[in-house]
Amino acid sequence: MGKIVCLMGRSSSGKDTIYKKLLEQNKVALLPIVPYTTRPIRAGEEDGVEYHFTDEAGFQQLLGVGSIVEERVYHTCLGMWRYFTVADDGIDLTNNSYVMIGTLEAYAQMCQFYGADKVLPVMIELDDGVRLQRALDREKTQDHPKYEEMCRRFLADAEDFSEERLEQAEISRRFYNGDLDNCLEEITSYLQENLN
Numbered sequence: 001m002g003k004i005v006c007l008m009g010r011s012s013s014g015k016d017t018i019y020k021k022l023l024e025q026n027k028v029a030l031l032p033i034v035p036y037t038t039r040p041i042r043a044g045e046e047d048g049v050e051y052h053f054t055d056e057a058g059f060q061q062l063l064g065v066g067s068i069v070e071e072r073v074y075h076t077c078l079g080m081w082r083y084f085t086v087a088d089d090g091i092d093l094t095n096n097s098y099v100m101i102g103t104l105e106a107y108a109q110m111c112q113f114y115g116a117d118k119v120l121p122v123m124i125e126l127d128d129g130v131r132l133q134r135a136l137d138r139e140k141t142q143d144h145p146k147y148e149e150m151c152r153r154f155l156a157d158a159e160d161f162s163e164e165r166l167e168q169a170e171i172s173r174r175f176y177n178g179d180l181d182n183c184l185e186e187i188t189s190y191l192q193e194n195l196n
Contacts, residue, residue, distance in 0.1 A: 007102070008121060011135055012138065018177070022188070028188060030098060062084075062086055067086045071084035074156075107169060120195070126177045
C-alpha cells in the first residue's frame with residue numbers, strides 16, 4: 001500500500017526544490033500530486049506542472065461534484081486565492097506512493113480523507129532571514145513584483161506554522177534545509193524507512 005508524502009514548511013523554505021529533487025532522483029518511488037489554485041500564474045510557472053491554474057468558477061464546479069479533497073483560502077492583498085487538491089483516478093494508493101506540497105491544514109484534511117496512516121508529514125525548516133531574502137529575490141524576478149503579498153505571506157507563516165499548531169498536528173520530525181544536499185539525504189532516508 002502506498003502513502004502520500006506531504007511536504008510542508010514556511011514560504012521560501014525550499015519545498016519546491018526538494019519536491020522536484022525527490023521526483024528526479026528516483027531513490028524513492030514517488031508520483032506527483034499537482035494541486036490546483038485560483039491565484040495568477042507567476043513568471044516561469046507552467047500550467048499542470050507547479051499547479052493546475054483555474055478560476056473561482058472552476059473551483060465551484062469541482063466542489064459541486066464532490067471532487068475536492070482539501071482546500072485553503074487566503075485573503076491576499078490581490079483578492080481571494082484558493083489552493084486545493086482534487087480526488088481523481090490519478091491517485092491510486094493501492095499501487096503507488098505520491099508526494100505533494102501542502103500546509104498543516106492540507107495535511108490534516110488529507111489525513112481525514114485518506115486516513116492518517118496513509119499520509120506521511122515532512123516538515124522543512126529554514127532560518128527566517130534566509131527565507132525572507134529568498135522570497136525577495138524570487139519576487140524581484142516577476143514581471144510585476146507583489147512585495148506587499150510577499151510580506152503578508154511571510155508574516156502569516158508565523159501563525160500558520162506556530163509551535164502550538166505543529167504540536168496539534170503531531171509533527172515531531174523536522175528537516176532543516178540549511179544545506180540542500182544534506183536535507184535531501186535525510187528526507188530520502190526517512191522516506192525509505194517509512195514508505196512500504
